[in-house]
Amino acid sequence: MSPISRNLQAVQQQIAAAALKASRDVHDVTLLAVSKTFGPEAVIEAADAGQRAFGENYLQEALDKIDAVRRLRPDLVLEWHFIGPIQSNKTRQIAEHFDWVHSVEREKIAQRLSDQRPASLPPLNICLQVNISAEESKSGVAPGEVLPLARAVAGLPRLRLRGLMAIPEPAADYEQQRLPFRRVRELADSLIRDGVPLDALSMGMSADLEAAVAEGATIVRVGTAIFGKRT
Ligand SMILES: *Cc1c(COP(=O)(O)O)cnc(C)c1O
Numbered sequence: 001m002s003p004i005s006r007n008l009q010a011v012q013q014q015i016a017a018a019a020l021k022a023s024r025d026v027h028d029v030t031l032l033a034v035s036k037t038f039g040p041e042a043v044i045e046a047a048d049a050g051q052r053a054f055g056e057n058y059l060q061e062a063l064d065k066i067d068a069v070r071r072l073r074p075d076l077v078l079e080w081h082f083i084g085p086i087q088s089n090k091t092r093q094i095a096e097h098f099d100w101v102h103s104v105e106r107e108k109i110a111q112r113l114s115d116q117r118p119a120s121l122p123p124l125n126i127c128l129q130v131n132i133s134a135e136e137s138k139s140g141v142a143p144g145e146v147l148p149l150a151r152a153v154a155g156l157p158r159l160r161l162r163g164l165m166a167i168p169e170p171a172a173d174y175e176q177q178r179l180p181f182r183r184v185r186e187l188a189d190s191l192i193r194d195g196v197p198l199d200a201l202s203m204g205m206s207a208d209l210e211a212a213v214a215e216g217a218t219i220v221r222v223g224t225a226i227f228g229k230r231t
Helices: 003-021 040-048 059-072 088-097 107-116 143-154 174-193 209-214
Strands: 030-034 053-056 079-082 100-104 124-130 159-166 200-202 219-222
Touching: 003 030, 003 040, 003 209, 040 059, 053 059, 059 079, 059 088, 088 107, 100 107, 100 159, 107 124, 107 143, 107 159, 124 143, 124 200, 143 159, 143 174, 159 174, 174 200, 174 209, 200 219, 209 219
Parallel strands: 030 053, 030 219, 053 079, 079 100, 100 124, 124 159, 159 200
Antiparallel strands: none
């Protein structure tokens, strides 16, 4: 068994155990394999082990990789998620080449993604990135400003608003890790009560995925635990 397929199996087991402990259905948690900095052969290795959804942060690297994987393995049907910061002059390529975007934090970017989503593709799935730890340096919309952004995105014709994404600051232990994830879930619940339907919570990475699953994550974004350390 290849290292990547062994790692994938271990992460899937971690997710299953966390779901069981939280009395959740394991099928409600999707593993997004974050392949940034790793080449097309790593993606193919993961895909051959059954992985379908891949996350990328850097646009040019992602476009090259998507193209290389298609050329090498036209038989693979993969789902690509953009999870990195978005510059407004890069929205067209994101709208054309991805299935999901997790890092929308401004209405202007959402408007461009909707305008530029090709008519031949289904609506682009969107998560709004929330700055849940209120760090100066971190990206994301402030929790108090999510509702108007969510309403605006929900009204755009070529986007499908799915949920919220967050990257909390690292925490020392499991209980500490759960707190910001709980706030994300409560924020999503309050949006739903305000009439904005959401069905996705993109939260949890290699170091805190169990805490995220315990608090309701439906997508965990895992890089290191699958592909190894990035250099
Ligand atoms: C890199 C990255 C991940 C994966 O992080 P790991 O700690 O390697 O699992 C998840 N989400 C985002 C937004 C990232 O940039």
